[in-house]
Amino acid sequence: MTEVLPTVLLVEDDDAIQGIVEEALREGGFEFTSAKTGEEAVTLLKGRLVAYCALVTDINLLGSLTGWEVARAARETDPNLPVVYISGAAAHDWPAQGVPNSIILQKPFALAQLTTAVSQLLNERSVADLGKA
Template sequence: MPLTVLVIEDDEAIQGVVEDALSEGGFEAAMARTGEEAVTLLKGRLLRYRALVTDIKLLGKFNGWEVARAARDVDPNFPVVYMSGVAAREWATQGVPNSIMLQKPFATAQLTTALSQLLNERLAAGSSKA
């Protein structure tokens, strides 16, 4: 059963690339086009999603920074991967802790590697608390 990753990206070409990369990496992509849609999905069914991959500049009133903070409000350790062509330099001040920023364009393998790293860190942190 593949792990479901919520992806927020409004560019259909990039959506396709990200969806293919996740599929090849053993993940299932659930797509959202706006920040509002993503926040609604996260708050309603956060347990269904194992991680968040978000662009920074999104359609609607929420940007990727805000969507990631909303996810972390529900689950403080939720894995977050940002992807951006222009906002990467803001990651240090705007990004949530223990997240990863991928500068567009990036190799698709970088995305699956970043997700695997965050999921493994979460698993390791969870097992050390047992």
């Protein structure tokens, strides 16, 4: 029987950074789907073809949507979806723009920080779900 790995939606428009983050997710035991624009990410989220376990998004993206807006759209489809923002310049806006119970990583960050952040949010979500049972 094949083990189904949790799937992260990654939204990053820089090919080099996308590749590095994909490798970190793979090494951390995650599958991933990558999108380059906020619009593409929102389409994937609303299509519900994959049950994403988390969203990892840059803030400044190609297209008209920002990572802030992608995260808000993600929370409309799953109010408890773990969100990790990655940004080089917009981290200072996180307290005002970020969704609750999210984490921001300032670029450059250690790749282990990314998988730790995703895992931490997934663990917090699991504990919260147990409390509701």
